[in-house]
Structure formats: C-alpha cells, structure tokens
Amino acid sequence: MPLQIRTFDSSAPDFKQQLDSLLAFEASTDDAIEHAVAAILQDVKTRGDAAVLEYTNRLDRIPGGAASMAAFDVTGEELQAALASLPEAQRAALQTAAERIRVFHQRQKQELGGFTYTEPDGTVLGQKITPLDRVGIYVPGGKAAYPSSVLMNAIPAKVAGVGEIIMVVPTPDGVKNQMVLAAAAIAGVTRVITIGGAQAVGALAYGTDTIAPVDKIVGPGNAYVAAAKRRVFGTVGIDMIAGPSEILVLCDGSTDPDWVAMDLFSQAEHDELAQAIMLCPDAGYIARVMASIHKLLPDMPRRDTISTSLTDRGALIKVRDMAEACAIANDIAAEHLEISAENPQQWAEQIRHAGAMFLGRFSSESLGDYCCGPNHVLPTSRTARFSSPLGVYDFQKRSSIIHVSEAGAQTLGKVAAELAYGEGLQAHARSAELRIRDAQ
Structure with missing residues (x-):
C-alpha cells in the first residue's frame, strides 16, 4: 500500500470529528x-x-x-x-x-x-499486603x-x-x-x-x-x-485485554526529524492496526518529518506493515502550541507518549493520561520496550484514562485489618446498629449491640 499519512490542523472547524474518527477502534469480536x-x-x-x-x-x-x-x-x-x-x-x-x-x-x-494505626480507644485499623x-x-x-x-x-x-x-x-x-x-x-x-x-x-x-x-x-x-x-x-x-500498540509524539520541532519518523515506525511496524500520531505547532517541522518518513520507509524490512498502519491510523497534526498538544494528548490517552521537546518536564506536568511518558529527545519508546526498567505492559485504546502499567501491585492483594477494642465496640456498635436498623438488617444491628455493655 502506498503511504498516504494524513495531516490535520487543530484549528479546523471539524478537527474534533477528524480526531475522533482517527482514534475510533472497535475491538470487535469475531x-x-x-x-x-x-x-x-x-x-x-x-x-x-x-x-x-x-x-x-x-x-x-x-x-x-x-x-x-x-x-x-x-x-x-x-x-x-x-x-x-x-x-x-x-x-x-x-x-x-x-x-x-x-x-x-x-x-x-x-x-x-501495608500500614496500621491505633485509635485513642485502642482499636487498630490497617491494611496487609x-x-x-x-x-x-x-x-x-x-x-x-x-x-x-x-x-x-x-x-x-x-x-x-x-x-x-x-x-x-x-x-x-x-x-x-x-x-x-x-x-x-x-x-x-x-x-x-x-x-x-x-x-x-x-x-x-x-x-x-x-x-x-x-x-x-x-x-x-x-x-x-x-x-x-x-x-x-x-x-x-x-491483567488487561490489550489492543493494538500506540505511540503519540509531542514535538516542539527541536528534534532531528529522522528520529521522530523512526519513533513513529517503531510502533507502526508492530501491526497494521497500530497507531502512530505526532502533534507539533511547527508546520515546517511537520513537513520535514513527512519527508523523513518517505525517505526512511523503503529501507524498513516491515515497510508494508508500517505503510498500512500509518495510512490507515496514523496522522501528523498541526496544533496551536505545546499547551494545546498536551490537552489533545490527554484526550487521546495514548499507550506510549513521547515528549520530544527542549523542556519536557514542563509539558509532562500537564499530562494526566498516558500509559508511559518518555521525556526528552533521547528517550525513545524502544528503550522502554526493552531495558529502561518500567514495565512495557501498558493500557491501550484510551484505557490509560483509568488503567496503569503492569506492576508489582498486579501480583498483590490487600486485606483490611480491623481489630476493635472493647472501648471501640461501645461507640462503633451504636453507629453500626443505627445504620443496620435503617437498612432493615436486624441481625447486623443485634450483632453490634451484643458487644455494647449497657445494651446486652
């Protein structure tokens, strides 16, 4: 398939519809x-x-x-x-x-x-991992x-x-x-x-x-x-039901365009359904990245997959400024987010939704795939809005610790009984009341 990667402009009246259409992915079940x-x-x-x-x-x-x-x-x-x-x-x-x-x-x-804390009446509460x-x-x-x-x-x-x-x-x-x-x-x-x-x-x-x-x-x-x-x-x-791989590059135009083109390729080569998008406020730089894409693609062993991915689901998007790029990035909630800019930390502080953030021009996503240390199992298909990378916490569970003292049972029992009667659960109420000295 000949490469025909789309270019959008965030100032266009129908940009939101264009972006929604680009991001739409139905994990349809066969x-x-x-x-x-x-x-x-x-x-x-x-x-x-x-x-x-x-x-x-x-x-x-x-x-x-x-x-x-x-x-x-x-x-x-x-x-x-x-x-x-x-x-x-x-x-x-x-x-x-x-x-x-x-x-x-x-x-x-x-x-x-885990943690525990002791209340004044001797009741111990906490969490065991x-x-x-x-x-x-x-x-x-x-x-x-x-x-x-x-x-x-x-x-x-x-x-x-x-x-x-x-x-x-x-x-x-x-x-x-x-x-x-x-x-x-x-x-x-x-x-x-x-x-x-x-x-x-x-x-x-x-x-x-x-x-x-x-x-x-x-x-x-x-x-x-x-x-x-x-x-x-x-x-x-x-852990999760993962969708196709994704990369979103926020670029201020200061990175070698060949580097950015190859970063887009690094995810597009995974799968024809993979998604690679760049956001940049510099129209001239977007043109240079486009030229790099066409220059570098013929030498890629997986050029057919890359071409299909970029044509079907890729885009180079002109934005007003880097602040708007961050706002759009939060809407996209990408699996991999590269902030390839002079001051990446400044923009990272504006990001709320991303599986993993790669800050600075030397932080290529491919390093994270293999050897940086953070996990490469990441939420896809906008699930970074509510999901996290795979981690130690995925292999642990939490148990609440509740050790009520005799004194604590006197006050907590009255509260619990009142709520239980309100819910019509008399056994709950009586279970709490039996431990109250003056209510037995």
Missing part, C-alpha cells in the same frame, strides 16, 4: 473466534489434560504428536542450557535488562507497603518471539513474592525459542510449559491433572488468547 474459544474452554474444563494435549498436538503441529502432557514441560536444566547457548552479547543484554526491570519493581514494592499464590504468564510464540515479555511479566511477579510463576508458550512445529527460555531462566520462572492458545488459558484458569489452577493470568496473545482471557475473568484475575 463470532467464529468466540464460538471456537467457548468450545475449547468447555472441553478443557471437562476433559482437562486430554483436551489440552489434543488441541496442542493439532493446532501447534507437534511433530509426531506428544504422547502425554509431560512432553510439554521444559526442565530447569533445559532453561539453563538455553541461557548458556546464547551469544555473549545477547546473554548480557538480557541480564542487564532483567536487572534494570528488577530494580525498578523493587523500588515500586517499597512504595506499596500479600502476594498471590500462583500466577500464569502467557508468552506469544510462532512468527515472533518475545523474551522481553517474559521479563516484563515474570519479574514484577517475582518481586511481589508470588509463590509459583507458571509460564505457557506455544511452540509451533515443536520449535523452541532459546532466548525466550533463557529469559525464563533469568526471571526465575517456576515452570515452563510449551502449550498456547485458548487451551493454555483454560488449563491455567481451571486446572488439569498436571497443571494447578492459577490465581491470575497475565501476558499478551492473539485474538483467541484475548477472547479466552475475557471469558475466564472472574474464575481468575487477568
């Missing part, structure tokens, strides 16, 4: 996928391992067909061997990224501690392999103190990606099982004879995986 996933999940719930084995052999084209679920387990020795087999530079990069991700999430954990017992991590396989996803999903779970981390990863045609296995070794994954698709989600959610049910499932996948996660939510927790 009826065929929904029916297939419902059938697979029900089969796994009913037949357990036998169903998982059957679907995995057929859908992943396992050579010769695995005879039992044991064939899909990856041993700790195999994980360590995969790590040792990597070229030194690759192994060092994985280990450096893992350490930076670990340090960031350890800092995050320190900010999430405890990790989940067991989580499942879904890692995509097939055409692309994502060792970075292993690190980003497993390390915060490990830092949170999760007891068991079960990773599932499909291996079409029986081919295992060594970097993915090496990442699992570095991240401290408890168990790796080479299964994928809706059947893997079902096995993690419901449990089978060989796979214990988990408390939460995190990680990206294809349409079948997303549909399965949506269906098992409630039986288990899930």
Whole structure:
C-alpha cells in the first residue's frame, strides 16, 4: 500500500470529528473466534489434560504428536542450557535488562507497603499486603518471539513474592525459542510449559491433572488468547485485554526529524492496526518529518506493515502550541507518549493520561520496550484514562485489618446498629449491640 499519512490542523472547524474518527477502534469480536474459544474452554474444563494435549498436538503441529502432557514441560536444566547457548552479547543484554526491570519493581514494592494505626480507644485499623499464590504468564510464540515479555511479566511477579510463576508458550512445529527460555531462566520462572492458545488459558484458569489452577493470568496473545482471557475473568484475575500498540509524539520541532519518523515506525511496524500520531505547532517541522518518513520507509524490512498502519491510523497534526498538544494528548490517552521537546518536564506536568511518558529527545519508546526498567505492559485504546502499567501491585492483594477494642465496640456498635436498623438488617444491628455493655 502506498503511504498516504494524513495531516490535520487543530484549528479546523471539524478537527474534533477528524480526531475522533482517527482514534475510533472497535475491538470487535469475531463470532467464529468466540464460538471456537467457548468450545475449547468447555472441553478443557471437562476433559482437562486430554483436551489440552489434543488441541496442542493439532493446532501447534507437534511433530509426531506428544504422547502425554509431560512432553510439554521444559526442565530447569533445559532453561539453563538455553541461557548458556546464547551469544555473549545477547546473554548480557538480557541480564542487564532483567536487572534494570528488577530494580525498578523493587523500588515500586517499597512504595506499596501495608500500614496500621491505633485509635485513642485502642482499636487498630490497617491494611496487609500479600502476594498471590500462583500466577500464569502467557508468552506469544510462532512468527515472533518475545523474551522481553517474559521479563516484563515474570519479574514484577517475582518481586511481589508470588509463590509459583507458571509460564505457557506455544511452540509451533515443536520449535523452541532459546532466548525466550533463557529469559525464563533469568526471571526465575517456576515452570515452563510449551502449550498456547485458548487451551493454555483454560488449563491455567481451571486446572488439569498436571497443571494447578492459577490465581491470575497475565501476558499478551492473539485474538483467541484475548477472547479466552475475557471469558475466564472472574474464575481468575487477568491483567488487561490489550489492543493494538500506540505511540503519540509531542514535538516542539527541536528534534532531528529522522528520529521522530523512526519513533513513529517503531510502533507502526508492530501491526497494521497500530497507531502512530505526532502533534507539533511547527508546520515546517511537520513537513520535514513527512519527508523523513518517505525517505526512511523503503529501507524498513516491515515497510508494508508500517505503510498500512500509518495510512490507515496514523496522522501528523498541526496544533496551536505545546499547551494545546498536551490537552489533545490527554484526550487521546495514548499507550506510549513521547515528549520530544527542549523542556519536557514542563509539558509532562500537564499530562494526566498516558500509559508511559518518555521525556526528552533521547528517550525513545524502544528503550522502554526493552531495558529502561518500567514495565512495557501498558493500557491501550484510551484505557490509560483509568488503567496503569503492569506492576508489582498486579501480583498483590490487600486485606483490611480491623481489630476493635472493647472501648471501640461501645461507640462503633451504636453507629453500626443505627445504620443496620435503617437498612432493615436486624441481625447486623443485634450483632453490634451484643458487644455494647449497657445494651446486652
């Protein structure tokens, strides 16, 4: 598809309609996928391992067909061997990224501690933080392999103190990606099982004879995986249903236009449905970025995907000033927001909605994808208005602590009883009153 990226001007009378049309994305459900996933999940719930084995052999084209679920387990020795087999530079990069991700999430954990306080009458109130017992991590396989996803999903779970981390990863045609296995070794994954698709989600959610049910499932996948996660939510927790990747660049015109063009490419190359948008007050600079896009695109191995993404869902938008750019950015609530400007902090203070903010011209989004430290699992499709990046808090739960003293029961009991009678719940009221000395 020839590239025809749109250009808008925020001063146009119909700009709001243009922007809304550009941002519109229906995560439409395919009826065929929904029916297939419902059938697979029900089969796994009913037949357990036998169903998982059957679907995995057929859908992943396992050579010769695995005879039992044991064939899909990856041993700790195999994980360590995969790590040792990597070229030194690759192994060092994985280990450096893992350490930076670990340090960031350890800092995050320190900010999430529980608390208690004691009232004058001796009543103690507070909150206790405890990790989940067991989580499942879904890692995509097939055409692309994502060792970075292993690190980003497993390390915060490990830092949170999760007891068991079960990773599932499909291996079409029986081919295992060594970097993915090496990442699992570095991240401290408890168990790796080479299964994928809706059947893997079902096995993690419901449990089978060989796979214990988990408390939460995190990680990206294809349409079948997303549909399965949506269906098992409630039986288990899930992180999010992620949409196509997004990048929004706020630029004052001071950054090399080739850099900005490549930053737009970095998300557009993910998927034809990915979205890359730039906001800038300088019309001349927008023209230079457009020229860079056309100059650099032919050398991109994924130029067809980039071209389709930028043509269908991309835009270069002229705004009045950087303040207006920030206001529009809050409306877009992008997954990745780059503020490529001389004084990025000034504009960052005006941003309320973004999955991750990359400040300054040297902070390319791609660094955040791999090795900065903050998590790259981010809210998409404007859900940054109410959602947060994956973090330690996603692998913890909070329990309230209520230790009422005898003196506290005298005053709180009267308040509770009054409210309970008002709601018509006499047992609630009497339960509180029985602990009041002069009301027994």
